[in-house]
Amino acid sequence: MDGPLPRWGLSSTIKAPLQEILGFAAWHLDRGAHRLYIYLDDPESDAFDILKAHPRIRVKRCNTVWWRNHGGKRPEKHQVRQTINATHAYARKAEVDWLIHMDVDEFLWPETTIAETLAKLPPDIMTVRVRPSEALAGTGKSYKAFIPTSPDRQGIIERLYPTFGLHLRGGFVSHTAGKVFVRTGLEGIKIRIHNAFRGQEMNPGETETDHIALLHCHARDWDDWLAHYRYRLQFGSYRSDLGALRPPEKGGMNLHDLFRWLEAEEGENGLRLFYDEVLSDAAGLPDRLRAEGLLRRHELDITGTIRKHFPEMP
Incomplete structure (x- = not known):
């Protein structure tokens, strides 16, 4: 691709301790995110001022006023709050070329850079799925890779998990769907947790990339x-x-x-x-x-990236 690389960003509705929020933000700033659209599900979160001060972050407090202006009252289910906020982020005046919705315990791990991967996509591709790798609990360095669909997929799962494999979708405790990057500027897009809809059409112009993993840190220990x-x-x-x-x-x-x-x-x-x-x-x-x-090893220097992008933190 000639010319500048595409700009990408993410949206996230977050309720978490300060260090987890900053770690998530810092990691993706370090991966080259041009914008982070963060919606604080706890409007009193002490992360607000720190995030707001960063030039590449846009942050909203999801308080009573916010929900009054976006549907009337705060939805009971957090999944509904996530989709409302993710769609709001997508509908903003575009500051990025691609946008992905993620959770605070998910971390993008690209082979090269995310922008380079997105730059190689043809113009008719509108949505790009990234599949998860699920963290093993313990050291924080080991991950189970996504198992692609194949005739032996369930056999692999039952060899890995002889007692419980019959009940595990894709061998994961968390989701196997991953998340999707959506090209900005499309009309009528509604963002859901794992997909994007244009009317009744799910994920228009979809492809999948194996050059970016979605590391899902479901449990530390x-x-x-x-x-x-x-x-x-x-x-x-x-x-x-x-x-x-x-x-x-x-x-x-x-x-x-x-x-x-x-x-x-x-x-x-x-x-x-x-x-x-x-x-x-x-x-x-x-x-x-x-x-x-299927074993993957990744080491996330979260502490180091927080120091780099939020040097005012002790």
């Missing part, structure tokens, strides 16, 4: 996973309304039902059995992933 477990079970990625991998008559359970069953049968020990087989980097999973060619 056992205590962190357990601390988020109840919320996810009721409202998040383990909630009851999400579909199972296979129908109940064939033994299928979604994660909500699986976790409820484990707790009823074994209590917290049952949850620990699941964690050790599916999430932990200290219980044989890295070796099984390596044998299948």
Whole structure:
């Protein structure tokens, strides 16, 4: 591509501690983001002034006034709040050529640079999917790669997770859909969590890239996973309304039902059995992933990037 590289940015609705917010922002500034559109789900977050002072960040407090101006009242479900804010960011006067919606525990990892990858796309490509790699809990350096669709995909998953693989979509505890970059300037675009819609058309002009990974840090360790477990079970990625991998008559359970069953049968020990087989980097999973060619190693220097982009922080 001749001429300047495309500019890209991201939007995110965030409720998290200050250091996590700054780490997420700093990492993506360091990857070359031209704009970060951050919507603070906690309007009293102490991150507001720090973010607002950065020239490449646009930040909004999602307070009563904000929601009064965007639908009348604050939606109960955080997924709805995310989609409203992501669509708002997309509808702004364009400051970037591509925009992606992400969560605070997701980190883009490009092979070269994100701008170079986007620059190579033909002009008829409007949406670009990036697939996730799910972090193993423990050292923070090991990840399980996305398993592409193939005749042996479920066989691979059941070799990796002999006890629980029947219930794991793509072998992940979190999503396998990834997120999408959307070319800006398209009319009538509505952003959802994992997709973009133009009317009834999902992801117009879509392609997928394997040159950018979406590192999803779903759980740092056992205590962190357990601390988020109840919320996810009721409202998040383990909630009851999400579909199972296979129908109940064939033994299928979604994660909500699986976790409820484990707790009823074994209590917290049952949850620990699941964690050790599916999430932990200290219980044989890295070796099984390596044998299948699915172990990835990435080291995120979050502390260093915070110092670089927010030097006023102690």
